[in-house]
Each structure stands twice: as structure tokens, then as C-alpha cells.
Amino acid sequence: MQRVVSVIKKWWPDFNSTVGFFMLSVFLVWLKTYWAYKTNFSLGVQGTLQEFLLFLNPIPTAIILLGIALYFRGRIAYWLMLLINLVQSIWLFANMLYYREFSDFLSLNIMGSGGSVENNLGKSIAGIIHVSDFLVFVDIIVLIVLLLVKVIKVDKTAVQKRFAALVTVFGVLLMFVGYGIASKDRSGLLTRTFDNNYIVKYLGLNEYAAYNIFKTKQTADVKKEAKASDLDKIKKFVDGKKTLENSVYFGKEKGKNVIMFHLESFQQFLIDYKVNDVEVTPNLNAFYHDQNTLAFDNFYNEVGQGKTADAETMLETGLFGTASGSAMVNYGTSNTYQAVPAILDQQGYTTAAFHGDVASFWNRDNTYKSWGYDYFFSKPYFKDADNANYNIGYGMKDKIFLQDSAKYLEQLPQPFYSKIxxxxNHYPYDLDKQNISIEKTTTGDKTVDGYVQTARYLDQAFGEFLTWMKxxxxxxxxxxxLYGDHYGISENHPAAIAKLMGKSSVNSYDLANWQKVPFIVHAPGLQGGINHTYGGEIDVMPTILHLLGVSTSNNVQFGQDLLAPNRKQVVPFRNGDWVSAEYMKYGGNYYVTTTGTKIKPKEDPRAKQIIDETQAYVNKMLTYSDDVQTGDLLRFYTPEGFKKVNKKDYSYKKADGLALLKKMDKQSDTTLIDQHNHTSTMSDYVTDAPELGGQPQTIQQAVSSSESSSEETPTDDAAQQ
Known part of the structure; x- marks a missing residue:
């Protein structure tokens, strides 16, 4: 026994030495990082090799960074190690919170664009934090206490510089060994992948940060070096994707107003979904199944780190959000675009956007000028918009906001193109009691269960607006x-998702389909039905323009008309995964799209060929779209018949916006008010918003209403007729 104890003492680190304290610090940083990998991130680790790399990858940077302290002596070395530990812990903690909500890691651009959303982040973060998250700081507190009470004593002896240098070299070599092993398992790791999960899984969270900083700088340099010829291969690729016009639908809605409803965080599964036999969205359900509604049930969100901003970018410009950060924040002010508002403005449309929060949110006040919006009605335009009772989460409550928006819509010269x-219905899905009219779900996940309540409120607000329109x-x-911008419940809640889907568990196939959001087009006389084509947000721009009779044949845009008879049914996700009508790639796995059967491409030559060709197509789309954005390549190209947007022509200050409305009223007699003998239609707008004196529907009333109307809801078959 004494021999065993002596052996342990011989090899056990002396924590009272600088080197011993260093080794203890490396171990603790590795331990909490590896714990976070396994419990807070969904990295898709498969096989022994990937498990080994995940186990290994926190160690090299821990050695390199903490090893900096070895070049100093005494207290400075100890406190420097604690400080480095703290910085790494804060970085780890921040990513745990961000990933929990957005299934991605923080980037330099996201942190730099924090001002776009910081006015509302506090409440969201409060709902995301778990008590266990603070475990990443416990070791630092313990080490400080042990030092203060001198259980661990400061070694004042200097570490030899040669030893410190060897530690640094060892850390660097270990990092390269890890990268070499990773590259063999995942070729082109840093050149071909769009998925940050891969970088963290194979290399580590700190390495991801360094890579992201490098890529951000590289991206900034691209614009300086870009030239007109860079657009040639992209133009050739886009021209090769052109589709035929659908003779039934092209120009069918020419000259009509367009009202785009941005349904925040609204997922497809909510359509026809019930809680305790009560429809969550009865108004949207009826609208979805209307005989004059085109509804797409295989329509996916394709957003990346920009989330809502990415959705807007795709719908308005036909370009994907960039691989890191929000394109609206990073490029919206300075880049050249040929966006839907500008295109329609030059076709005689008035264009306007409505948002019940500050104009700077996601840099909209600058980006919308680049896109050619005549008006941007943001928070200052709305009466009592700063009233705390009128706001929740990320802006004005929908019922109040939509009623106030109607006051401006009726003043716009027709035809107009508007986005509301x-x-x-935004995380954290809180709603004051007076506005709740449906029970929560019972998944046991507090992040998830309130989702149906805010979705119901959105549905009611839409119903009131639709009644006023009629x-x-x-x-x-x-x-x-109507379109959903992105998921409301991230895939980091698999147990809750399974319960909502009525399953015992979910796999990558289920999570891929969880990315579906509604896309709904309705107009009186439109030939409706449920369309099963596979598409996504990148396809909205050509679909809408073609319905209005506007050709996109000269545009540099990456989507295809969802109604085109020869469209290529491939839906790229921002991370390089994809869904097609035949196969699906998601989370490193492959499936038959229609059945969910998992396949191994290497075992099926035909499947492998199709999958390889689809992956190459997806990679090219994402890369070329990024090239257009990062290089601002559209400054070198103006489509025939399109006039370049001059940002100086637009002002979204309230005084200027109201003055322009008056000026347009004198020049035009096509507003809704004009059509009503210069009388406002707001007396027709009825809302039950309790903040405005209304009587909202109670939960019991919702149950009764659902039971009485269930027999009246049209079926999918009726919608197809």
C-alpha cells in the first residue's frame, strides 16, 4: 500500500508549483469544455474517431493560451491563468446560451451586430439561462478560494523559458495533429463546409473563433479585390437555372396590391394543429384551405445566422444570407441590390414596409433604402408605441400594430407592395394573461409550451386584419x-419536439422536416390548392414577381418559381445540408425524402451519383450567392430596364414619411381612402385587444368556438377543387 501511495505522490502534480497549477487549470478548462460539448451542443458526433477528436480538441488551445502564463513568475502567472480561464469560460458560456436558441455558434459579425437587437436580448437571455450553465465558472471560484486561503500556495520560482516555449510548441503540434486526423475524416473541412458544427466538432470552439475571425477579415478583403469579370461564371450558372413560365399563373395577379405577412417564428406544423382538441390557428387554417389559396406544404426556411434578416434577404433579393452574420447588417448599407421593392416601384407600385420596433433593428433603416422601399413605417409612426402595455418581446403587440398599420395602408397609392x-410570436413566447386564449402544450419544456399561445394571438390579429380588408x-x-421566417422551436428541444409530433423520439429526418414553414399565396379568383413541390425562401422572389407578370430572366437571383413546370426541386440549407424531391441530407445523414428511410450512399451507386451532383449544386449556389454579397458584384451589373437605386432618394424619418404621404395624395386618387370618398376606413377595423378596450376571447370561449366551427373547416380535397 505504501508503495502505491509513493507512486501516486511521485506522479501526482504538485499544485503548489506553477507547472502543477498550470496542469490543473488545463484539466479544468478541458473538463468543462468537453462537458458543454456533450450536454449543450448537438454536434452530430458519429463513431470512435469523432468521439476521440471531440475529447481531444479542447486541450491544444487550453495548453497554448494558459501556457502564456508560464512566461511570467509568481502571482502574475497564477492570476494570468485565472484570467485566461475566465475569458474562455465567458466565451463558452455565451455560446451555450446562443446555441440553445439558434443552433449555431457566435460569430464576429453576430457580436458586431448586437446593437441591432440588443434592445430586446435581455429578456430572451433570461429565459434561456439554466442554473447548470454557471458550472463553467465554478472551478475559477474554487481556485481563487484555494489560493486566498493558501491551500494552494503561490510558487515564486520562475519557470524556465525553454520549458514554457516547449509547452507552447507542444500545444501547437497537438492542434495540427488533431487537424490532420480531422482532415482525413472530413476532407476540405475549412474550405468546403458551411456548417460551424463541423468545425467545432473536429477542431474545437476556440479554433472555430480563430477561423471565424480569419474568414471575416478575408470576406472584408474580397470586396476590395472584386472585379466585374467575377460575375461572369455566376451569371452563367444563374442563366442555366432559368425555368419556363407557368401559363396558368404568370401575370394572373398583374396590377394587384401585394401584402406580404411576415409570420414571426411560425412553423408549418401549427397549421391544423390542435391543443386539447382546440385549433391553435383557426383563421390561418381557413385561409390555408381556401379554394383561392395556393399553399405549399414542402416549403422550408433556409436561414443561417441572420435568422429573420436572412429570410427578408432571400425574399427581397433572391440571395442567400451569408455564411456568417446578417447580410442586412454587414452589407445592407453599402451594397448594390436589384430587390423586389425597387423592381415593383419601377413598375408603378408604391412600396412600404411595416415593423413595430425601432428602425435600426437588423439595420433595416439603411438596408431598406438599398432595396428601394418608398416608406418604412417603424415604431415612431405608431401612436403610443412606447406604451409598455402595447409592447411585448421584440416590439408592438400584433393586434395593436396591425390596426395602426392599416391607417397607413389606406393612404398608400395603389397598386402597392407592402411587407408587414x-x-x-417571438421567443420567449410570453404573453400577458389578458391576451391568452388557449392552453399551453404539456411537453414539460418551458421554452416550448407557451409557443402555441403567442401563435394563437398572431392568428387572431391576422383574422382581425383580414376582416378589415374585406x-x-x-x-x-x-x-x-404569408410566410414563416424560421423555426420557432429550435432542434435543441428534441424531447419536446417529439411530443408535439406525437412520437417517442426524433431523428435527423424529423428535424429536417421540422424546418418547414408556411408559404401561402391568396387572391380572389386565384386557382388554389395544396402544392407539394419542394422549395424554400430563396424561391419566393421569382414566384411572386411571375404572378405579377414581371419577368426575372435578367436577374441575378438563385431561386426558381415554385409554380414553374420544370423547376429543380432542391432546397439548400445555409450549412450545406439540403432537401430534394428524392433525397435529403441533414445532420450528416441521408434519407429518402418521401419515406424517411435512412440510406448509405456508398452502398447505392445511383443514389451516390445523385447525392454527389446535388451536393455540388448546393455548394455552388451558396458559394456564388456569398460571392455576390461579399464582393458587392451587382455594382457591376444592371439588368435591362432596371434603374439603379439611389439611396439618397429615401428618408424614413417620420416627418419626411408623412410629408411624402400628403404629396402622393395630391398627385394620386388611387388610395383606399380616395375610393371611399376621401373617408377613412378605420371604422371598419375591429379589434378585441384589451389594451384598447376590447374583450378578448377566453380559453373556454375558444374551446366552444372550435367545437362549433370544426365541421365548417374545408378539407385539403376541397382546396384542391
């Missing part, structure tokens, strides 16, 4: 477009 951005006559001459 709802926000109440009463005022606006409905008869408008095409109404």
Missing part, C-alpha cells in the same frame, strides 16, 4: 402572401 412584420374593399384587389 409581426413580432409577438369590409374596406382592399381584399378584392390584393394578393396576400
Amino acid at each position: 412584420i409581426t413580432v409577438t 369590409k374596406s374593399g382592399l381584399y378584392d384587389n390584393s394578393m396576400i402572401v
Whole structure:
């Protein structure tokens, strides 16, 4: 026994030495990082090799960074190690919170664009934090206490510089060994992948940070070096994707108003979904199944780190959000675009966007000028918009916001193109008791269970707006477009998702389909039905423009008309995964799209060929789209018949916006108010918002209403007729 003890003492680190304290610090940093990998991130680790790399990858940078302290002596070395530990812990902690909500890691651009969203982040973060998250700081506190009470004593002896240098070299070599092993398992790791999960899984969270900083700088340099010829191969690729025009639908809605409804965080599964036999979204359900509604049930969100901003970018410009950060924040102010608002403005449309929060949110106040919006009605335009009771989460409550928006819509010269951005159905899905009219779900996940309550509120707000449109006559001459911008419940809640889906568990196939969001187009007389084509947000721009009779044949845009008879049914995700009509790649796995059967491409030559060709196509789309954005390549190209946007022509200050409305009123007699003998239609707008004196529907009333109307809801078959 004494021999065993002596052996342990011989090899056990002396924590009272600088080197011993260093080794202890490396171990603790490795331990909490590896714990976070396994419990807080969904990295898709498969096989012994990937498990080994995940186990290994926190160690090299821990050695390199903490090893800096070895070049100093005494207390400075100890406190420097604690400080480095703290910085790494804060970085780890921040990524745990961000990943929990967004299934991605923090980037330099996201941190730099924090000002775009910081006014509302506090409440969201408060809902995301778990008590266990603070475990990443416990070791630092313990080490400080042990030092202060002198259980661990400071070694004042200097570490030899040669030893410190060897430690640094060892850390660097270990990092390269890890990278070499990773490259053999995943070729082109840093050149071909769009998925940050791969970089963290194979290399580590700190290495990801360094790589992201390098890529951000590289991206900034691209614009300086870009030239007109860079667009040639992209133009050739885009021209090769052109589709035929659908003779039934092309130009069918020419000259009509367009009202785009941005349904915040709204997922496809909510359509026809019930809680305790009560429809969550009865108004949207009826609208979805209407015989004059085109509804797409295989429509996916394709957002990346920009989330809502990415959705807007795709819908308005036909370009993907960039691989890191928000394109609206990073490029919206300075880049050249040929966006839908500018295209339609030059076709005689008035263009306007509505958002019940500050204009700077996601840099909209600058980006919308680049896109050519005549008006941007943001928070200052709305009466009592700063009233705390009128706001929740990320802006004004939808019922109040939509009623106030109607006051400006009725003043716009027709035809107009408008985008209305709802926000109440946004994480953390809180709603004051007076506005709740449906029970929560019972998954046991507090992040998830309130989701149906805010979705119900959004549905009611939409129902009130639709009723006003019909009463005022606006409905008869408008095409109404609804889209969900991104998921509301991230895939980091698999147990809750399984319960919502009525399953015992979920796999990558289920999570891929969880990315579906609604895309709905409605107009009186439109030939409707449920369309099963596979598409995504990148396809909205050509679809809408073609319905309005506007050709996109000269545009540099990466989507295809969802109604085109020869469209290529491939939906790229921002991380390089994809869904097609035949196969699906998600989370490193492959499936038959229609059945969910998992396949191994190497065992099926035909499948492998199709999958390889699809992956190459997806990679090219994402790369070329990024090239257009990062190089600002559209400054070198103007489509025939399109006039370049001059940002100086637009001002979104309230005084300027109101003055422009008056000026347009004198020059035009096509507003809704004009059509009502210069009388406002707001008396037709009825809301039950309790903040405005209304009587909202109670949960019991919702149950009764659902039971009485269930027999009246049209079926999918009716919608197809």
C-alpha cells in the first residue's frame, strides 16, 4: 500500500508549483469544455474517431493560451491563468446560451451586430439561462478560494523559458495533429463546409473563433479585390437555372396590391394543429384551405445566422444570407441590390414596409433604402408605441400594430407592395394573461409550451386584419402572401419536439422536416390548392414577381418559381445540408425524402451519383450567392430596364414619411381612402385587444368556438377543387 501511495505522490502534480497549477487549470478548462460539448451542443458526433477528436480538441488551445502564463513568475502567472480561464469560460458560456436558441455558434459579425437587437436580448437571455450553465465558472471560484486561503500556495520560482516555449510548441503540434486526423475524416473541412458544427466538432470552439475571425477579415478583403469579370461564371450558372413560365399563373395577379405577412417564428406544423382538441390557428387554417389559396406544404426556411434578416434577404433579393452574420447588417448599407421593392416601384407600385420596433433593428433603416422601399413605417409612426402595455418581446403587440398599420395602408397609392412584420410570436413566447386564449402544450419544456399561445394571438390579429380588408374593399384587389421566417422551436428541444409530433423520439429526418414553414399565396379568383413541390425562401422572389407578370430572366437571383413546370426541386440549407424531391441530407445523414428511410450512399451507386451532383449544386449556389454579397458584384451589373437605386432618394424619418404621404395624395386618387370618398376606413377595423378596450376571447370561449366551427373547416380535397 505504501508503495502505491509513493507512486501516486511521485506522479501526482504538485499544485503548489506553477507547472502543477498550470496542469490543473488545463484539466479544468478541458473538463468543462468537453462537458458543454456533450450536454449543450448537438454536434452530430458519429463513431470512435469523432468521439476521440471531440475529447481531444479542447486541450491544444487550453495548453497554448494558459501556457502564456508560464512566461511570467509568481502571482502574475497564477492570476494570468485565472484570467485566461475566465475569458474562455465567458466565451463558452455565451455560446451555450446562443446555441440553445439558434443552433449555431457566435460569430464576429453576430457580436458586431448586437446593437441591432440588443434592445430586446435581455429578456430572451433570461429565459434561456439554466442554473447548470454557471458550472463553467465554478472551478475559477474554487481556485481563487484555494489560493486566498493558501491551500494552494503561490510558487515564486520562475519557470524556465525553454520549458514554457516547449509547452507552447507542444500545444501547437497537438492542434495540427488533431487537424490532420480531422482532415482525413472530413476532407476540405475549412474550405468546403458551411456548417460551424463541423468545425467545432473536429477542431474545437476556440479554433472555430480563430477561423471565424480569419474568414471575416478575408470576406472584408474580397470586396476590395472584386472585379466585374467575377460575375461572369455566376451569371452563367444563374442563366442555366432559368425555368419556363407557368401559363396558368404568370401575370394572373398583374396590377394587384401585394401584402406580404411576415409570420414571426411560425412553423408549418401549427397549421391544423390542435391543443386539447382546440385549433391553435383557426383563421390561418381557413385561409390555408381556401379554394383561392395556393399553399405549399414542402416549403422550408433556409436561414443561417441572420435568422429573420436572412429570410427578408432571400425574399427581397433572391440571395442567400451569408455564411456568417446578417447580410442586412454587414452589407445592407453599402451594397448594390436589384430587390423586389425597387423592381415593383419601377413598375408603378408604391412600396412600404411595416415593423413595430425601432428602425435600426437588423439595420433595416439603411438596408431598406438599398432595396428601394418608398416608406418604412417603424415604431415612431405608431401612436403610443412606447406604451409598455402595447409592447411585448421584440416590439408592438400584433393586434395593436396591425390596426395602426392599416391607417397607413389606406393612404398608400395603389397598386402597392407592402411587407408587414409581426413580432409577438417571438421567443420567449410570453404573453400577458389578458391576451391568452388557449392552453399551453404539456411537453414539460418551458421554452416550448407557451409557443402555441403567442401563435394563437398572431392568428387572431391576422383574422382581425383580414376582416378589415374585406369590409374596406382592399381584399378584392390584393394578393396576400404569408410566410414563416424560421423555426420557432429550435432542434435543441428534441424531447419536446417529439411530443408535439406525437412520437417517442426524433431523428435527423424529423428535424429536417421540422424546418418547414408556411408559404401561402391568396387572391380572389386565384386557382388554389395544396402544392407539394419542394422549395424554400430563396424561391419566393421569382414566384411572386411571375404572378405579377414581371419577368426575372435578367436577374441575378438563385431561386426558381415554385409554380414553374420544370423547376429543380432542391432546397439548400445555409450549412450545406439540403432537401430534394428524392433525397435529403441533414445532420450528416441521408434519407429518402418521401419515406424517411435512412440510406448509405456508398452502398447505392445511383443514389451516390445523385447525392454527389446535388451536393455540388448546393455548394455552388451558396458559394456564388456569398460571392455576390461579399464582393458587392451587382455594382457591376444592371439588368435591362432596371434603374439603379439611389439611396439618397429615401428618408424614413417620420416627418419626411408623412410629408411624402400628403404629396402622393395630391398627385394620386388611387388610395383606399380616395375610393371611399376621401373617408377613412378605420371604422371598419375591429379589434378585441384589451389594451384598447376590447374583450378578448377566453380559453373556454375558444374551446366552444372550435367545437362549433370544426365541421365548417374545408378539407385539403376541397382546396384542391
